[in-house]
Amino acid sequence: MTQKPVLAISHKVALSVGGIIRYRFKLLPCHAKNIDKLQFRIRNSAPVYRNITPSSGPWKIAVALIRNPDKLPVVPELVPSIGCAQVCRLDATVDHDHDDEGCNEWELEVLSEMILQRNWIDIKVEVYVVPRADNTIPLEAAATGNSNNSSQAEGADTEVQPQVLLPTILSCGYKDTRAICGPACPEDVLHAEDEEGLHLVLLTHGIHGSWLDMLYIKEQIDAHTKDNGKTITFLTDTNHAGTEEGIQMAGQRVAMGILEWTGYCDTEQGQQLRKAFASATSKSTTATAATTPTLTQNKAITKPFPRGISKVSIIGHSLGGLINIYALGFIEELTQGTFFREIKPAHFITLASPMLGVGFEHPWVLGYALSLGVIGQTGKDLALENRSSKLKRLTSSASSATSLSTTSSLASNKHSASLSASASAPGLSMECSLDKGPEPLLLAMARPGSASNRVLKLFIDRTSYANIENDMAVKFNTSSMMGIPSFDIDQFFSPEGAATQPKKSIYHSALVSVLALLLPQIPPRSKFLNVADAPSPVVIVEHVEAGSVEKPDGTFDTQDATTAATTGDNGKEANKNKKNKRVGSVKSTTSSNRSTSRSSSGSSSYSSSRSASPSSTSDLSTKSRLDLALLVSEGYHTDMDWTKIGVFIEHEAHVQIIVRRKWYNLDGWKCVQDLVERFDFS
Known part of the structure; x- marks a missing residue:
């Protein structure tokens, strides 16, 4: 008979949008033989009435407990949903047969689910040790008066650290959201003006998302580039609970985050810009000044971007891809081209991004709802609504509008700028030519x-990267910008194709997406054990040359398109005629399979509904969403080539493709692995 559990660790903490905390517990070997098991109790302390206020929630947390996390394969114990005023208990048996280092270690991860507004969930985490029945040593004797010392992280606020009551038996390491999602770069590098050759990799989440959405990609890039010491991964957190305000506002916040990280805002002209933009960047749940180290103020700064960053790569998921595109243009005009002369653009990557908008592939009611502002200005942007009414509102409120004029030049190796802006005020908006x-x-x-x-x-x-199927939010044609020339989506879902399931209706996909959000599925144990041998979800990789856009008859001009690897690992033997090809610094594989030139849009009704070329510049108000989408596609294919990657994930694909939740979105691991290995972020 086991003895009564003894409280060993207690911690009260609050989680907000994108909140995540991790504990690393280690049972000291000298006491392991006296302990039968550990009990982990996680309480959602939010008041019970919050369960009926989903518009400001949902007020739930998820838990993952991993034993010996440094040993592979890892099989976590998962609790996908703990509601308000609920308690979760997980028991972990102590291993008495092995006394080697790391045999009795656990990692506990607690994270908040999607929260639409900036609220907080109170959490209480307790760890109990249960002595063995034959243990004659009272555990209370192992307790010491100074219980916090063993858990204090260097530089951390000691008031928010876990309270360790039995430090000689159980140790506890703790990381909060900022420590987990922060940059993978030593502060001394960020402060070193003479450091050169750093590569900034920016990751931007989508609508109603948070920086937690992109954490798995960040961690994989960090692990892949840890030896070069030149890569900085930066998760933007400026748009938490603010993604409905439009691509313009969200893009400006991301742009300011980039300028902060490159050190532009440490210069004299940048400090003026930072002050003028203070209210526009206030959506961040953690203050930019707190997460972004600044250079020594007493040191003269002579470089426009003094942190030594020489390359920048941009990765965006869903709406984040469009936010990034706007941010690039905004930075270009704000710095008058200086930024991209000094810092070279490397990789631009989108993951399930609605590049052509939303509505032309969905039921008409969705596009109509977006045009009415169901999800604010962002919905109108995605529905490709004309902005004339917005401009009229701006004109009528000219008295409160803010103007920004910036001139930048490089002369005698010095960067000078003049910045004039009205006094900072709520709703500050700085417009560029994209907004006029x-x-x-x-x-x-x-x-x-x-x-x-x-x-x-x-x-x-x-x-x-485009989801071929099972993505209700962003369909294949918009994320791939009207498809992949040599890929036949109908053939893919035919009996002799590579798909392991038939093509689903849009209503089935919608139901699956909703259920995946409300009732997250726990992957089976066998899936974790065999993840290394799982097939890659990457179906086709193709390099599409500039000008390879859809013709009026619905077909693609593929004479200049270079096709790449096709349906390899989804049950069909990979094309054996492969050779390595280098596109810039992208690592990809090519094949000679060009058996079809059908558009992957898969719908002849698209072409039959059109009587004029998409490049027509007639009144846009008379054009359908499809016509506008074709115009957007034409713009991105003019003098610009793309690598298009088709991904097939059998479950809800929109969040799986980025692995929004590490342990729950297991099907996307191989897709992220493909991204990390395909690109050189060093």
Whole structure:
């Protein structure tokens, strides 16, 4: 008979949007023989009435307990949902047969689910040790008066650290959200003005998301580049609970985050910009000044971007891909081209991003709802709504508008700028040329000659990952910009194709997406054990040359398209005629399979509904969403080549493709692995 559990560790903490905390517990070997098991109790302390206020929630947390996390394969114990005023208990048996280092270690991860507003969930975490029946040593004797010392992290606030009551028996390491999601770069490098050759990799989440969405990709890039010491991964957190305000506002916040990290805001002109933009960047759940180290103020700064960053790569999921495109154009105009002359663009990557908007592939009611502002200005942007009414509102409120004029030049190796802005006020908005026309913002960004389009062309490579199926939010045609020339989606779902399941209706996909959000499925143990041998979800990789856009008859011009690896690992033997090819610094494989030139849009009704070329510049208000989408696609394919990657994930694919939750979205691990190995982030 076991004895009564003894409280060993207690911790009260609060989680907000994108909140995650991790504990590393280690049972000291000298006491392991006296302990039967550990009990982990996690309480959601939010009041019970919060369960009926989902509009400001959902007020739930998820838990993962991993034994010996440094040993592979890892099989976690998962609790996908703990509601308000509920308690979860997990028991872990102590291993008495092995006394080697690390045999009795556990990692406990607690994270918040999607929260639509900036609220907090109170959490209480307790760990109990249960002595063995024959243990004659009272555990209370092992307790010491100074219980906090063993858990204090260097530089951390001691008031928020776990309270360790039995430090000689159980040790506890703790990391909060900022420590987990922060940059993978030593502060001394960020403060070193003479450091050169750093590669900044920016990751941007989508609508109603948080920086937690992109954490898995960040951690994989960090692990893959840990030996070079030149890569900084930066998760943007400026748009938490603010993604409905429109691509313009979200993109400006991301742009300011980039300028902060490159050190531009440490210069004299940058400090003025930071002050003027203070209210516009206030959406971050953690203050930018607190997460972004600044250079020594007493040291003269002579470089426009003094942190030694020489390359930048941009990765965006869903709406984040469009936010990034706007941010690039905004930075280009704000710095008058200085940024991308000094810092070279490397990789531009989108993951399930609605590059052509939303609505032309969905039921008409969705596009209509978005155009009415169901999800704010962002919905109108995605529905490719004309912005003339917005501009009228701006004109009528000219008295409160803010103007920004910036001139930048490089002369005698010195960067000078003049910045004039009205006093900082709530709702501060700085507009660039992308915001001055009445046409849809997505079309304005894609237009050849626009600031965003010009910067996109500067990247060594541009890559779009597109879900072929099971993505209710972003369909294949918009994320792949009207498909992949040699890929036949109908053939893929035919009996002799590579798909392991038939093509689903849009209503089935919607139901699966909703259930995946409300009732997350726990992957079976066998899946974790065999993940290394699982097939890759990457079905096709193709390099599409500039100008390979859809013709009026619904087909693609593929004479200049270079096709790459096709349906290899989803049950069909990979094409054996492969050779390595280098596109910029992208690592990809090619094949000679060009058996079809059918558009992967898979719908002849698209072409039959059109009587004129998509490049027509007639009144945009008379054009359908499909016509506008084709115009956007044409803009991105003019003088600009792309690598298009088709991904087939059998379950809800929109969050799986980025592994929004590490242990629950297991099907996307191989897709992230493909991204990390395909690109050189060093």
